[in-house]
Amino acid sequence: xxxxxxxxxxxxxxxxxxxxxxxxxxxxxxxxxxxxxxxxxxxxxxxxxxxxxxxxxxxxxxxxxxxxxxxxxxxxxxxxxxxxxxxxxxxxxxxxxxxxxxxxxxxxxxxxxxxxxxxxxxxxxxxxxxxxxxxxxxxxxxxxxxxxxxxxxxxxxxxxxxxxxxxxxxxxxxxxxxxxxxxxxxxxxxxxxxxxxxxxxxxxxxxxxxxxxxxxxxxxxxxxxxxxxxxxxxxxxxxxxxxxxxxxxxxxxxxxxxxxxxxxxxxxxxxxxxxxxxxxxxxxxxxxxxxxxxxxxxxxxxxxxxxxxxxxxxxxxxxxxxxxxxx
Amino acid sequence: xxxxxxxxxxxxxxxxxxxxxxxxxxxxxxxxxxxxxxxxxxxxxxxxxxxxxxxxxxxxxxxxxxxxxxxxxxxxxxxxxxxxxxxxxxxxxxxxxxxxxxxxxxxxxxxxxxxxxxxxxxxxxxxxxxxxxxxxxxxxxxxxxxxxxxxxxxxxxxxxxxxxxxxxxxxxxxxxxxxxxxxxxxxxxxxxxxxxxxxxxxxxxxxxxxxxxxxxxxxxxxxxxxxxxxxxxxxxxxxxxxxxxxxxxxxxxxxxxxxxxxxxxxxxxxxxxxxxxxxxxxxxxxxxxxxxxxxxxxxxxxxxxxxxxxxxxxxxxxxxx
Amino acid sequence: xxxxxxxxxxxxxxxxxxxxxxxxxxxxxxxxxxxxxxxxxxxxxxxxxxxxxxxxxxxxxxxxxxxxxxxxxxxxxxxxxxxxxxxxxxxxxxxxxxxxxxxxxxxxxxxxxxxxxxxxxxxxxxxxxxxxxxxxxxxxxxxxxxxxxxxxxxxxxxxxxxxxxxxxxxxxxxxxxxxxxxxxxxxxxxxxxxxxxxxxxxxxxxxxxxxxxxxxxxxxxxxxxxxxxxxxxxxxxxxxxxxxxxxxxxxxxxxxxxxxxxxxxxxxxxxxxxxxxxxxxxxxxxxxxxxxxxxxxxx
Numbered sequence: 002x003x004x005x006x007x008x009x010x011x012x013x014x015x016x017x018x019x020x021x022x023x024x025x026x027x028x029x030x031x032x033x034x035x036x037x038x039x040x041x042x043x044x045x046x047x048x049x050x051x052x053x054x055x056x057x058x059x060x061x062x063x064x065x066x067x068x069x070x071x072x073x074x075x076x077x078x079x080x081x082x083x084x085x086x087x088x089x090x091x092x093x094x095x096x097x098x099x100x101x102x103x104x105x106x107x108x109x110x111x112x113x114x115x116x117x118x119x120x121x122x123x124x125x126x127x128x129x130x131x132x133x134x135x136x137x138x139x140x141x142x143x144x145x146x147x148x149x150x151x152x153x154x155x156x157x158x159x160x161x162x163x164x165x166x167x168x169x170x171x172x173x174x175x176x177x178x179x180x181x182x183x184x185x186x187x188x189x190x191x192x193x194x195x196x197x198x199x200x201x202x203x204x205x206x207x208x209x210x211x212x213x214x215x216x217x218x219x220x221x222x223x224x225x226x227x228x229x230x231x232x233x234x235x236x237x238x239x240x241x242x243x244x245x246x247x248x249x250x251x252x253x254x255x256x257x258x259x260x261x262x263x264x265x266x267x268x269x270x271x272x273x274x275x276x277x278x279x280x281x282x283x284x285x286x287x288x289x290x291x292x293x294x295x296x297x298x299x300x301x302x303x304x305x306x307x308x309x310x311x312x313x314x315x316x317x318x319x320x321x322x323x324x325x326x327x328x
Numbered sequence: 329x330x331x332x333x334x335x336x337x338x339x340x341x342x343x344x345x346x347x348x349x350x351x352x353x354x355x356x357x358x359x360x361x362x363x364x365x366x367x368x369x370x371x372x373x374x375x376x377x378x379x380x381x382x383x384x385x386x387x388x389x390x391x392x393x394x395x396x397x398x399x400x401x402x403x404x405x406x407x408x409x410x411x412x413x414x415x416x417x418x419x420x421x422x423x424x425x426x427x428x429x430x431x432x433x434x435x436x437x438x439x440x441x442x443x444x445x446x447x448x449x450x451x452x453x454x455x456x457x458x459x460x461x462x463x464x465x466x467x468x469x470x471x472x473x474x475x476x477x478x479x480x481x482x483x484x485x486x487x488x489x490x491x492x493x494x495x496x497x498x499x500x501x502x503x504x505x506x507x508x509x510x511x512x513x514x515x516x517x518x519x520x521x522x523x524x525x526x527x528x529x530x531x532x533x534x535x536x537x538x539x540x541x542x543x544x545x546x547x548x549x550x551x552x553x554x555x556x557x558x559x560x561x562x563x564x565x566x567x568x569x570x571x572x573x574x575x576x577x578x579x580x581x582x583x584x585x586x587x588x589x590x591x592x593x594x595x596x597x598x599x600x601x602x603x604x605x606x607x608x609x610x611x612x613x614x615x616x617x618x619x620x621x622x623x624x625x626x627x628x629x630x631x632x633x634x635x636x637x638x639x640x641x642x643x644x645x646x647x648x649x
Numbered sequence: 650x651x652x653x654x655x656x657x658x659x660x661x662x663x664x665x666x667x668x669x670x671x672x673x674x675x676x677x678x679x680x681x682x683x684x685x686x687x688x689x690x691x692x693x694x695x696x697x698x699x700x701x702x703x704x705x706x707x708x709x710x711x712x713x714x715x716x717x718x719x720x721x722x723x724x725x726x727x728x729x730x731x732x733x734x735x736x737x738x739x740x741x742x743x744x745x746x747x748x749x750x751x752x753x754x755x756x757x758x759x760x761x762x763x764x765x766x767x768x769x770x771x772x773x774x775x776x777x778x779x780x781x782x783x784x785x786x787x788x789x790x791x792x793x794x795x796x797x798x799x800x801x802x803x804x805x806x807x808x809x810x811x812x813x814x815x816x817x818x819x820x821x822x823x824x825x826x827x828x829x830x831x832x833x834x835x836x837x838x839x840x841x842x843x844x845x846x847x848x849x850x851x852x853x854x855x856x857x858x859x860x861x862x863x864x865x866x867x868x869x870x871x872x873x874x875x876x877x878x879x880x881x882x883x884x885x886x887x888x889x890x891x892x893x894x895x896x897x898x899x900x901x902x903x904x905x906x907x908x909x910x911x912x913x914x915x916x917x918x919x920x921x922x923x924x925x926x927x928x929x930x931x932x933x934x935x936x937x938x939x940x941x942x943x944x945x946x947x948x
Contacts, residue, residue, distance in 0.1 A: 044509035045480075157598040187371035188536065189595045192580035196594055214510060217582030244586035258514035259584055260543030262566060268521065269514040269543070275479050276509065386842055413848040426839035430861040434665040439857075440847035454662035461663065471663040487843075494847065 012070030027232035043229030113149035159190035339392035354554035367545030421503035423483035686937020692930035759817030764824025772832030
């Protein structure tokens with residue numbers, strides 16, 4: 002079973018601040034197969050973006066630091082690579098799409114030039130071919146090549162995000178990390194961008210790590226889902242299992258918190274309390290202070306991931322077989 | 329539910345920009361009944377927030393009439409308006425920028441009382457703050473904290489407490505939950521619901537998230553480029569959307585369910601600029617069902633079915649009256 | 650109406666605590682991290698104490714001539730030597746700190762008051778008000794500050810209060826512009842709109858909600874401004890437009906000593922050193938405050 006493109010093992014990333022050190026990512030395990038889209042879901046401060054930056058080796062240091070773990074990409078541990086090797090990986094084999102298309106493009110450079118730049122950096126091909134490639138990329142994302150010499154401010158938000166996607170795809174990467182790529186966009190524009198991403202992922206067979214807080218977006222585009230809470234993945238399964246049979250109390254609560262469009266619910270079932278402060282994480286299961294099924298052992302021990310059904314992992318004592326017997 | 333609390337007639341709000349006249353709100357009329365929640369949805373720049381602010385005169389409307397309890401508050405002078413502000417409150421989107429970072433929770437909530445000195449005597453202020461903090465579920469120990477020490481959900485509760493302390497009748501909720509995490513968002517939505525039942529409040533809920541709007545509203549108005557294109561009961565909007573824009577908007581919402589087969593209407597292009605818009609229907613450029621008349625004549629918002637207002641020439645033949 | 654009843658019957662109440670002190674402590678805590686700023690602060694505190702207790706610190710009167718001891722080099726009796734009239738330079742510097750501090754703080758006070766009024770109304774109201782006020786400020790600013798001060802002094806005549814007015818007026822533009830730009834960035838915050846929604850008047854919004862949030866740049870600018878004012882005042886006195894002898898003004902001391910700089914350099918060196926040290930202290934303190942007050946570093 003070595004079709005894993007990316008495998009994260011026991012990754013911990015911590016930040017050191019005035020008020021002490023806190024772990025943003027906590028013993029995280031994760032994998033993405035070739036051609037697969039993994040939805041990476043969680044609320045603010047769950048460690049989603051930090052993980053993404055960790056994969057790119059872009060965690061700002063100080064205050065951030067990768068404490069332990071391995072990030073194995075195409076069989077090699079990214080954390081052991083030197084700066085030069087990492088630079089040639091970034092943008093080439095792994096590229097990133099950021100949340101805000103307004104700030105991730107250089108305002109004083111034409112969009113065509115910006116795409117050319119990415120290609121030039123990583124590929125040794127003649128200049129006129131670079132231009133042809135860049136133009137083709139623009140057309141791939143649905144922008145006429147006549148707009149090659151336009152500046153970012155001449156594009157609308159949705160169009161800019163297309164340009165960003167074109168840049169990300171320019172070197173035909175194996176993995177794209179998309180950090181909330183549609184959050185800043187309007188619903189109808191989001192629909193356009195999602196359609197485009199679906200199309201492109203089929204066409205290029207690229208793996209995508211899609212960071213989002215919107216389970217609706219996940220349902221649209223992802224194959225697998227990992228639910229993050231306080232720096233670790235508490236549930237991982239393919240989309241069908243996760244959506245039809247969510248197991249972790251937090252995942253269940255998350256689904257219940259979203260107002261449904263087709264059912265009339267008078268009152269939403271909520272998760273009580275607030276997400277934990279990363280600098281004061283609770284002992285044991287991080288979710289126990291908010292959990293409706295909290296048990297004694299949850300307060301002391303951190304539950305390990307258990308494979309409840311094939312390919313469906315959950316970190317919760319509720320699904321520990323011995324516990325079930327005790328009850 | 330037949331008492332009209334607020335009636336807005338031909339409200340316009342234009343901004344003078346360098347490129348020309350920006351029609352943020354362009355001839356909008358609607359009613360809000362006592363005790364109901366009117367949802368106002370649309371994409372960014374459609375004028376929904378400006379509408380909310382214009383009816384409270386936080387942005388002075390360019391023209392139109394806003395009747396509150398049958399009185400046109402646009403004719404009010406400064407003193408009358410100040411008295412009226414107690415009844416008309418607003419909760420803002422961003423719980424970070426809407427709270428003065430230099431004030432403690434106590435001062436933030438009490439500020440409205442300080443401003444309207446006649447409302448309450450000084451020694452009652454503490455009691456009233458305690459009361460509204462209870463109402464919105466804020467722990468009393470936080471009363472002397474500063475906003476930057478609190479999380480988004482608590483900050484938004486302060487924003488709600490601040491609006492409630494003047495004992496208002498009507499509250500504009502301007503995207504009150506869109507900056508919050510999903511789990512916190514649900515808590516705040518439930519709170520708003522409870523407060524409405526308990527205090528008999530009337531809401532105008534402005535948001536871009538249709539599922540949230542649907543959950544909380546009794547009736548929903550859909551805005552596009554400064555105009556209301558459809559207004560009806562919350563059930564109708566989803567069961568029987570009439571305007572092509574509403575249909576596209578609904579189909580664009582990602583639904584968190586697996587294996588849902590949906591027909592998606594993907595709209596071409598972007599929302600056009602609201603600066604000096606051409607005559608005719610605002611949706612003309614992106615509409616799949618556009619006709620010749622749409623380019624020339626701007627459709628009026630009319631009753632086309634029971635309690636169902638639409639501004640679209642497709643329904644020209646149908647007339648309720 | 651039911652709600653009103655509920656309020657009456659609710660017995661619980663909350664109390665407001667004064668929290669200003671806590672904030673000051675927080676700021677001081679951050680300031681402590683910068684050694685330079687703390688040195689600056691120590692020097693300023695020392696200077697203030699010197700000014701207050703000048704009568705006890707200074708061994709001689711600042712204006713008593715002692716013609717037997719003219720141009721004395723530093724010695725046991727006169728640790729910094731004496732000047733051309735035999736006056737003790739150390740005592741004159743000690744008393745001079747009073748003048749410098751007065752000029753520094755009062756002229757900054759004048760500049761700040763007018764600068765805040767002009768800058769805040771300009772930024773808050775915008776439009777025509779902004780146009781007129783800012784063009785006025787531009788005109789003020791198009792003259793070099795020191796020239797402005799010279800012109801004002803020439804018109805008003807010498808004297809301590811005129812000196813303070815001249816230095817104060819000349820530095821208005823800097824404050825007005827800084828305050829205007831911070832008001833512009835703060836007035837778009839939703840909390841300003843929230844204040845409007847509860848019926849607050851413009852005045853209340855400016856004073857209660859906007860100015861407190863511009864305090865950081867104002868404090869920093871004012872600290873640096875004190876240094877600037879002291880230099881300006883010294884400069885004016887140096888060219889003979891400031892205070893008249895025998896007032897122990899540091900700039901005037903420099904000026905009167907300059908004729909003897911070859912033979913008796915101590916007459917210029919020590920007042921000069923006093924100016925340099927104070928200005929240095931105020932500048933590093935200002936820089937330290939900027940970091941301590943910067944909300945971005947609060948995270």
